[in-house]
Amino acid sequence: MNFDRTQRVSQDGDWRITANPLAWGDTNAEVVVLGFSKGPTQAGELATTPHDQIAYKGGRVAVGKILAHVGLIDGGDNGRLRTAVDRLIADPDGRFHFGSLIRCTVERRDGTTWKGTGSGMLDGFVADPFGREVATNCARRFLANLPASTRLVVMFGMGTKGNYIRQARALIQQARPGRWRTVNEVAYADEKITFVHVEHFASQGNLLPRWLGEGGHDRGRLGLRAREAVTAALAPRPISVSAA
Template identity: 85%
Template sequence: MNFDRTQRLSQDGDWRIRANPLAWGNPNAEVVVLGFSKGPTQAGKLATTPHDQIAYKGGRLSAGKILAHVGLIEGGDDRHLRTSVDRLIADPAGRFHFGSLIRCTVERWDGEEWKGTGGAMLDGFVATQFGREVASNCASRFLAELPAATRLVVMFGMGTKGNYIRQARTLIQQARPGRWRTVNEVAYADDTVTFVHVEHFASQGSLIPDWLGENGNRREHLGIRAREAVNAALAPRPISATAA
């Protein structure tokens, strides 16, 4: 594999992936934060970009607002939030691990050029046979056996009408066979780990402010449900009778 250069095309030529798997933070973290894939602000420049500057490049302020909204980091002004995310990504012994569901860069041909962002990008990719194969391979490799310390996986993105939530759940359940339950509209869990979907840090227009509850929009309900699921996942676990 030639890092960040080796590519694979879907059979119809509409999708491609570029081999550049990366991750940041603590590999034995309590909280894993996953984007969908490395976007166009990152792909193609990885060999010359300092490692800790790659993750969520151009979206760290929004990522900070989202993580603060669900109670995972302390809130504050824009500078504080951006600096907090910078520090967490660079910390190899902290509470967080950062990566993406699809470890390679995903791009779609729009008829004129390859694009790594846009409407229905997340659910559109995993709805294709090519996308399901790639996503299934990534889920099996990186999510099937999470560290014992991991209690929560935060997934950036919900998809159109929740399609990405449903499709990601199917892939993750296949990679992690066992007992699963629905926590609420944006979260699901097995016996050890809760997966919570939040607004994507690269969402456009009013989507992030709506989700944050800044506009009195019904989308804020999804942000509230995400915060509730995060709180429940990280709440102290009761001591079992056999351990007492």
């Protein structure tokens, strides 16, 4: 594999991945934060970009707002949020690990060009046979055997009408066979780890402000459900005491 150069295109020519797997933070973290894939604006430049500047490039304020909204970091102004996310990503011994569900860059053909963003990108890829194969391989490799210290996985993106939540859950359950339960409409869990879907940090228009609760929009309910699931996942666990 030639890092950030090797590519694979789907048989129908509609999807393309670029091989550039990366991750940040602590490999034994309590909280794993996953985007969908690295943005296409970074593809072809990663080998020369400082490692800690790559993750969520251009979107770290939004990432900070989301993590603060669900109670994982303190709130603050944009500068404070950006600085907080910068530090978390660069900390190899912290509470967080950062990566993406699809470790390669994902792009979809749009006429004669390739685009890595747009409506239906997340759920469209994992619903496509090529994308499902790639996503299944990634889930098996990176999510099947998470560290014992990991209690929560935060996943950016919900998809159109929750399609990405359903597709991601199916992939993860296949990679992690066991007893699963629905926490609420944005979260699910097995016996060890809770997976919580939040708004995507690069969501267009007013989706993120509404998810954050601005304007009293119904989408804010999903943000509250995410916060509830995060709180429950990280609550102190009862100590099992065997009878004498």
